[in-house]
Amino acid sequence: MLATPSLESTFPPAITEAATAGVEITLTSILGERPTRIVPADAPPDGAMLAGIISFIGEIKWSLTLMVTEPVGVALVEKFCGFAIPFDSDDMADAVGEVANVIAGEVTLQLEKRRMRGRMSLPTVVRGQALQLIANRSAASHRVAYRLSFGDFSVRLLAAGTSLFARQIS
Amino acid sequence: MNLKLNALVVDDSRVMRGMVMETLRKTGLADFHFVEAEDGYDALNKMATNSIHIAFVDWNMPNMTGIDFVRAGRANALRNDEDPVPMVMVTSEKTMGKIQEALDEAGAEGFISKPFTADEMKRKVTKAVEKALAVQLRKLRHRRDAEADAEPKSKLFGRLFG
Numbered sequence: 405m406l407a408t409p410s411l412e413s414t415f416p417p418a419i420t421e422a423a424t425a426g427v428e429i430t431l432t433s434i435l436g437e438r439p440t441r442i443v444p445a446d447a448p449p450d451g452a453m454l455a456g457i458i459s460f461i462g463e464i465k466w467s468l469t470l471m472v473t474e475p476v477g478v479a480l481v482e483k484f485c486g487f488a489i490p491f492d493s494d495d496m497a498d499a500v501g502e503v504a505n506v507i508a509g510e511v512t513l514q515l516e517k518r519r520m521r522g523r524m525s526l527p528t529v530v531r532g533q534a535l536q537l538i539a540n541r542s543a544a545s546h547r548v549a550y551r552l553s554f555g556d557f558s559v560r561l562l563a564a565g566t567s568l569f570a571r572q573i574s
Numbered sequence: 575m576n577l578k579l580n581a582l583v584v585d586d587s588r589v590m591r592g593m594v595m596e597t598l599r600k601t602g603l604a605d606f607h608f609v610e611a612e613d614g615y616d617a618l619n620k621m622a623t624n625s626i627h628i629a630f631v632d633w634n635m636p637n638m639t640g641i642d643f644v645r646a647g648r649a650n651a652l653r654n655d656e657d658p659v660p661m662v663m664v665t666s667e668k669t670m671g672k673i674q675e676a677l678d679e680a681g682a683e684g685f686i687s688k689p690f691t692a693d694e695m696k697r698k699v700t701k702a703v704e705k706a707l708a709v710q711l712r713k714l715r716h717r718r719d720a721e722a723d724a725e726p727k728s729k730l731f732g733r734l735f736g
Contacts, residue, residue: 430689433689434689484595484689485592485593486596489589493591495588496725498587498588498589498590499589500589501587502587502589502590502688505587505634505666505667505688506688506689508666509665509667509668509687509688510666510668510669511664512668512669513668513669516669516670516671518665524585524634526634526635526636
């Protein structure tokens with residue numbers, strides 16, 4: 405009997421490469437520190453979280469979601485903006501959306517370098533406790549986790565044509 | 575002569591508008607007075623109701639994109655026989671196609687990709703700021719000359735009819 409390929413492995417590898425390069429180049433530029441890839445945890449982190457989501461239209465429709473906890477969000481945004489912003493403020497959601505937007509700009513460039521297209525959307529930001537993105541069972545997706553000196557964060561890539569929704573674990 | 579530049583900062587992100595304004599202040603290129611706009615339509619309205627000397631414009635915004643605003647702003651200036659306001663794209667876009675579209679097709683004066691440092695901002699916007707200052711200086715000199723021309727006539731009128 406043939407094994408069914410895992411959906412993680414069905415997400416287009418070239419897009420995964422472009423997306424992870426975009427995340428790593430952008431955050432290294434903002435933070436002066438290169439994020440290190442780690443094995444993604446099975447359960448979402450506890451506590452308040454923000455997710456910045458950008459969609460791309462190119463060879464396929466897909467989205468990139470940047471998910472940060474409070475300590476990572478606060479430190480990342482302070483480096484990005486040059487001033488501190490409280491995590492529960494509207495400005496913090498705005499800033500996380502902007503970070504996702506800047507990452508998306510670099511991803512678009514990385515796609516172009518790989519001879520692919522990717523027109524990006526405006527960012528959408530979701531706020532909640534222990535956020536977990538639940539993809540449709542048939543959705544090709546890929547999750548990458550990173551470690552920085554001030555905490556861990558993750559990025560989720562998800563092919564469109566499927567539903568995406570955030571579940572808040574209480 | 576202390577020239578103040580009225581700078582329009584167009585971005586749908588309030589935080590990013592703040593970052594652009596703070597970084598421009600740090601460059602020390604001019605004495606900026608900032609006017610903020612949230613999208614292209616808002617920017618066109620602010621251009622119509624304020625004397626704007628230079629604009630710093632995001633690309634991806636709701637309602638009207640930055641590149642459409644740049645095109646509309648230049649078209650308005652040409653229609654009114656005015657100097658186009660120098661516009662600098664400040665955007666997360668960074669592909670060659672987008673840079674060419676902004677600089678060669680739409681007529682933007684500069685292009686800076688986010689994220690940026692004060693040094694990068696200074697290097698990439700100096701030409702546009704100098705152009706805006708030159709236009710301002712020319713207008714001020716023109717106004718001063720016009721006032722100087724008008725002064726003797728008023729004195730003459732004062733002597734004849736005063």
